[in-house]
Amino acid sequence: MSDPAYSFLAPSPKPTLDRASGRRGDKTFLAQRLDAPGARVIALVGTRPVIRSNAERTAATLAAFSPEHCPGGRPTLEDLIFLGIRAGTEDAIFARSFSPDAALEADPSGTALAPAVDIRSLAMQGVLPLEDLAIAATAAALVGWQETARYCGRCGSATRSHEGGWQRRCTACDLALFPRTDPVVIMLVTAGDHCVLARQPAFPPGMVSSLAGFIEPGETIEAAVAREVKEEIGIAVSAVRYLASQPWPFPHSLMIGCHAEAEHAQLIVDPTELESARWISRAEVRGMLETTAPEAPDQSWVPGPHAIARWLIARFAYADIDQR
Ligand SMILES: [Zn+2]
Structure with missing residues (x-):
């Protein structure tokens, strides 16, 4: 039996995003993908993805900025999480999370980084295309994990992002931390x-x-x-x-x-x-x-x-x- 009702977050047989997990650690590759014309940055305020919707809020997409037009200025790789390459293209998708204070500073008029909607509401409302929802869910999960993995559980020192945001390593003892499931x-x-x-x-x-x-x-x-x-x-x-x-x-x-x-x-x-x-x-x-x-x-x-x-x-x- 196949019933697509549950599959909005489930990997379809042909995912729309190639996570390119083997290349996340290659900073040259990531820098090239960020510089390429098709690169897009989805924005989150905390763990809330920023969306664009019609007036009735019956249909929406993720707000996707070219790096040049990203609120707060062109991001560096250190600011970003690499989510993958859109299938069938060379276009990379990155995520950038702003704290509420940083969002206010980057977007004082409150137009570019709004509305930011929590992922559970987006899932329940069913207004995002399934592929956008899956991308948003992955981004929100990674941002949420990064926020709780800023310090090493072994020695208490600060950690740094590696592997395009999919790993953090302790700056003192090199302990590697991975996103939890x-x-x-x-x-x-x-x-x-x-x-x-x-x-x-x-x-x-x-x-x-x-x-x-x-x-x-x-x-x-x-x-x-x-x-x-x-x-x-x-x-x-x-x-x-x-x-x-x-x-x-x-x-x-x-x-x-x-x-x-x-x-x-x-x-x-x-x-x-x-x-x-x-x-x-x-x-x-x-x-x-x-x-x-x-x-x-x-x-x-x-x-x-x-x-x-x-x-x-x-x-x-x-x-x-x-x-x-
Ligand atoms: Zn440590």
């Missing part, structure tokens, strides 16, 4: 014609979703699924199967979507993790999928097309579970 399992637990959907206290009113949790050090994906399901709803599972993944850059997770079969029906909900959880029939799940927002106070609904949770739930609801 935190693996999260997200799993739909099923038994025959029913699946478990749950509410976390932080969810908006009416929203239910599949279970999820961080993988711990030393754990396999399958063991993490079994542990989280047991902890959260007291159910033992078998036949854990990986299905698909989705980058979730809020700020830097990777959602690993799985299916798990329950060995019994009795739920014991952990109240410290969940507000509620229950078995729901396929027919009822289909109704939830058709409820796109809290249309009525007592209606339940599931996450929107931005989330792999919806893909997992829809895949079950429409009985499109292959049995390989």
Whole structure:
């Protein structure tokens, strides 16, 4: 089954951006790409990408500056993160992040570096083309990581950016730091014609979703699924199967979507993790999928097309579970 609904942040078979990871460390290459006419710099204020949109805000693109027209003056490689080369071209895309103070200084009129919108809102609103959203998500994740990796965890000295912004190294002891990706399992637990959907206290009113949790050090994906399901709803599972993944850059997770079969029906909900959880029939799940927002106070609904949770739930609801 292929459903593009979850794939906005997922790598498509043909990514639109070649990350050129083998050439990030080549400063001559990066300098040439920055000097080339097709080079573009996307701007962020903190981790918020700057966008250009129509008046109704129904369609938007990332603001992309030529280096010469970048607010604050032409950036040097040290100011930039190299995101990659647009597929089929020689055109490099870089990211530059401005602190709120630096943005005010570089753009006193507040026109060039506005609006800056957080990546989660951009994902939910669905107004950016998917390739722009994927680029923005990567940039925001790297900028966020750089902000928290300014000092060495071993000796406390300052770190410096290397590899086009994809690595930081300690200026004193040379410890190398890399961007983090935190693996999260997200799993739909099923038994025959029913699946478990749950509410976390932080969810908006009416929203239910599949279970999820961080993988711990030393754990396999399958063991993490079994542990989280047991902890959260007291159910033992078998036949854990990986299905698909989705980058979730809020700020830097990777959602690993799985299916798990329950060995019994009795739920014991952990109240410290969940507000509620229950078995729901396929027919009822289909109704939830058709409820796109809290249309009525007592209606339940599931996450929107931005989330792999919806893909997992829809895949079950429409009985499109292959049995390989
Ligand atoms: Zn150090």
